[in-house]
Amino acid sequence: MNTPSPEKDPLEALHGLRQPAPADFTRRVMNALPPEPELPLHISLRRLWPERGRWFLPAFAGAAAMLLLSTLLVLHPPHEPSNRVTVHFEIHAPDAQRVELVGTFTGWQTGQMQLTGPDASGHWTTDVKLPSGRHEYSFLVNGQQWVTDPRADVRRDDGFGRENAVLEF
Amino acid sequence: MERNDTDLVALCLAGHREAFAELVDRHQQAVFNLAYRMTGSHQDAADLAQEAFIRAYQKLYSYKPEYPFKNWMLGICANQTRNRFRSEARRRALETQHMEESVTEPEPQDPRQALLEQALQRLPEQARVPLVLKYMEGLSMEEIARSLHLGLSAVKMRLLRGREELLRLVHQLQLDGGRES
Numbered sequence: 001m002n003t004p005s006p007e008k009d010p011l012e013a014l015h016g017l018r019q020p021a022p023a024d025f026t027r028r029v030m031n032a033l034p035p036e037p038e039l040p041l042h043i044s045l046r047r048l049w050p051e052r053g054r055w056f057l058p059a060f061a062g063a064a065a066m067l068l069l070s071t072l073l074v075l076h077p078p079h080e081p082s083n084r085v086t087v088h089f090e091i092h093a094p095d096a097q098r099v100e101l102v103g104t105f106t107g108w109q110t111g112q113m114q115l116t117g118p119d120a121s122g123h124w125t126t127d128v129k130l131p132s133g134r135h136e137y138s139f140l141v142n143g144q145q146w147v148t149d150p151r152a153d154v155r156r157d158d159g160f161g162r163e164n165a166v167l168e169f
Numbered sequence: 170m171e172r173n174d175t176d177l178v179a180l181c182l183a184g185h186r187e188a189f190a191e192l193v194d195r196h197q198q199a200v201f202n203l204a205y206r207m208t209g210s211h212q213d214a215a216d217l218a219q220e221a222f223i224r225a226y227q228k229l230y231s232y233k234p235e236y237p238f239k240n241w242m243l244g245i246c247a248n249q250t251r252n253r254f255r256s257e258a259r260r261r262a263l264e265t266q267h268m269e270e271s272v273t274e275p276e277p278q279d280p281r282q283a284l285l286e287q288a289l290q291r292l293p294e295q296a297r298v299p300l301v302l303k304y305m306e307g308l309s310m311e312e313i314a315r316s317l318h319l320g321l322s323a324v325k326m327r328l329l330r331g332r333e334e335l336l337r338l339v340h341q342l343q344l345d346g347g348r349e350s
Contacts, residue, residue, distance in 0.1 A: 010339075011332060013279075014304035017286055021201035022215050026193045029222045033189065037182065040230035108326040136326075159295050160330045 084129040085169060089115065089137075091149065094122025096141045103137025103164070105130055110140060136164040174238035181229055193222055196239050199306050200246045206301045207250045209290060217253065221246035236315070240308060244316035247298055284346075288338035296331025299324055 022028075089101055101113040105128070117124030136156060139147040148155060152165030172180075172188075174195070180188035200221055205214035225232075225245050232241055289297060302308040302316065314324045 010281075010285075010336065011300070011304045013282055013285055014289065014300065016279075016282055017289070018198060018305050019202045019205045019211075019214070021197040021218065022211075025197050025201065025215065025218070026190050028215075029193050029197075029219050030187075030190050032219060032223055033186065033226050034223070036184070036186070037229040038227050104322045104326075107322055108329045110329070158326070158330060159293055160334055162330075
């Protein structure tokens with residue numbers, strides 16, 4: 001029995017649209033090159049290092065700075081990461097067959113967070129535990145239509161004519 | 170024995186300037202193609218790709234061998250081109266220029282590719298560049314993020330939305346073509 005071959009991604013055809021560079025491109029670049037690459041900063045700085053036998057003062061200053069930094073870290077340790085917070089998402093879509101949540105917390109991958117619904121009033125809901133920070137998200141209705149959360153206080157243009165809802169806590 | 174990119178960079182840094190020509194030969198198509206997709210003009214793309222190689226040569230000491238030379242070059246080209254064409258007015262002028270230019274250029278044989286070509290150039294730049302790097306140059310999402318100095322999440326969003334928009338534009342162009350004929 002023949003098994004159907006997996007459908008080819010239509011965007012694979014983009015590879016065939018690569019534009020070749022002009023025929024004399026390499027010659028043009030080589031003619032315009034500077035005599036030699038620029039000296040990097042670390043090599044330039046190395047030249048500033050004291051001559052042999054005069055390293056004591058910078059070494060002592062470095063050791064003192066490290067000691068000070070270590071003391072500060074012991075006295076004022078960095079804060080522990082805060083706990084995750086449960087966030088309630090809700091959208092009114094009485095005619096939808098399927099609603100999902102897509103955002104920075106799903107890596108903008110679809111098919112990971114489905115909302116439950118619709119309830120008697122036509123609402124779809126889900127609760128998601130998110131780490132504190134800034135998150136952008138959008139609802140995807142029926143796998144096709146992107147809908148910005150109408151309850152979001154902050155929105156951000158996504159550069160494609162739509163907006164993402166922004167959540168920060 | 171064929172020398173790899175890292176060997177060639179080392180030769181350049183050791184004073185063998187001619188080794189850079191081999192690096193240009195190897196990566197000129199990828200760099201030129203990206204510049205062309207960002208500017209829409211063969212002439213501007215040739216100038217910008219050339220500037221990207223010159224910039225790379227100047228900064229050759231900062232190249233890290235664990236990172237593919239091609240990706241490093243593409244990142245330089247993308248950032249340099251974006252900086253140069255930051256002016257919105259200039260970008261609009263280029264888009265108009267490209268639309269005129271694309272009329273006179275020979276179209277690809279496959280009509281589906283012709284539609285794809287038109288649709289690609291109509292995409293916003295922020296979606297077009299990640300798509301070019303992924304589908305034309307074969308970079309992974311992590312490599313695109315690193316080349317464009319973007320977060321991985323931003324790259325994923327741009328690829329997702331860009332892909333949807335590209336397919337929508339192709340469909341729209343098909344419908345428009347069907348109505349005209």
